[in-house]
Amino acid sequence: MKKIVYIGFIVVVLMTLVLGGCRNAASISRPRTNAKPYAVVTDDLRRTITLYQKPKRVVVLTASLLTFCDVFQAPVVGRTTIRSTQVKVPRAYQQAVELGPVYQISMEKVISLQPDLIILGSRTQKKLIRPYEEKGIPVIALQGKTLQDEKNALQVLGMVFGQSQQATQICKQLDDDVAKIRMKIPKKKKKIAILHVTPSAVTVELPQSIAGNMAELLYAENVAVQHGKKRGDVEKVPYSLEVLLEEDPDVILFTPMGSPEKIEKRLQQELKGKAAWNHLRAVQRNKVYVLPEQYFLVSPGLAYGKAMAYMASLIYGVKQDEFY
The missing domain is CATH 3.40.50.1980 (Nitrogenase molybdenum iron protein domain)
Structure with missing residues (x-):
């Protein structure tokens, strides 16, 4: 009889703990x-x-x-x-x-x-x-x-x-x-490409990405838009050197994610190591830039204006302080 009472007591205690735990979790x-x-x-x-x-x-x-x-x-x-x-x-x-x-x-x-x-x-x-x-x-x-x-x-x-x-x-x-920045942008549009580079792949950014949206606000013509999906939440599309040569952008921007050594290795494999890369107008005119990670890998936050002015200076060749 004592054994039955003891087992019953243990069951009651366990149920109390379980129900109490559930109550605490749900009460959040x-x-x-x-x-x-x-x-x-x-x-x-x-x-x-x-x-x-x-x-x-x-x-x-x-x-x-x-x-x-x-x-x-x-x-x-x-x-x-x-x-x-x-x-x-x-x-x-x-x-x-x-x-x-x-x-x-x-x-x-x-x-x-x-x-x-x-x-x-x-x-x-x-x-x-x-x-x-x-x-x-x-x-x-x-x-x-x-x-x-x-x-x-x-x-x-x-x-x-x-x-x-x-x-x-x-x-x-x-x-x-x-x-204020948009008001100061030159009337002549610039054609750009934004390449996202990781140790494993190169993709092209669309207006749904941080850099892509900012470029769109700057009236830049993103060469990837007509070759990718602009709707929905798609941020990037596969990279193609053939398409890049066909569009021949005025400016090429890189958004890297990874160690500099691995990024450089990927760039050599996909871009710099190929003869066609040197035929691009942006490459010949030294209009290829790496965007800083604090503005374009993660959201620039309250520094959005500063980041936008920085990008505008690269695309349009105007000093940053003239924009912001």
Whole structure:
């Protein structure tokens, strides 16, 4: 009889622990029904996220959004690992726990931080949403590629961290910076190609990428547009030297991602090592440039105007300070 009572007691204790754990996990995003929402936002995947309190432990899994979080003094406890030496982590987040590169995030580390909000990339990290939400953690998916993406992210994060008015002011400043630069662009259009280079491949960027969208705002004619999909969220299309020779752009821009040694090896294999490369007008006129990673590998953030002026100076051959 004592044995039966003892076993029954153990079962009750285990059920209490399990139910208590479930209650704690669910309460992160589903508190009592009479609780008033703190903020209701729509992310870039058109998902509606309801937060019942201001986040106190935030995890950011994409480097492009760290700058915006810093503007609103978000309490970031964990972040993606940034390998580029050019991309700087905001001072406030340098001691935040590193969770792995953007494509290799450690879910175990993320969960161990007990975050009450996760912010991730809507295109590159979409598959991570469900696993975290199943743990009861709210997830906001944002994208920092185009200028409109940046403004959307600012507005959403402004609401999340209780600074909507400041977000609106920043968006207006970004629009003003862009408008001033566009007014000073020479009337004659330039034909450009933007080549994204990694150790394993060379692709051509479209207007949905950071550099591609900025070039479009600068009235540059991107030779890849008519050969690729401009609609949807496609950022890059396969590279073709034949197409590049046919279009013969005035300016060629590189956006590298990887170690300089491996990038140079890939360039030699795909471009520089081929005789046809030297027949391109941009190559003959020394109009081939490598774009800085802090502006074009990740979103330039609040430095959008400065990044745009830099690109404008390369495309149109005008000093940067004349634009910005």
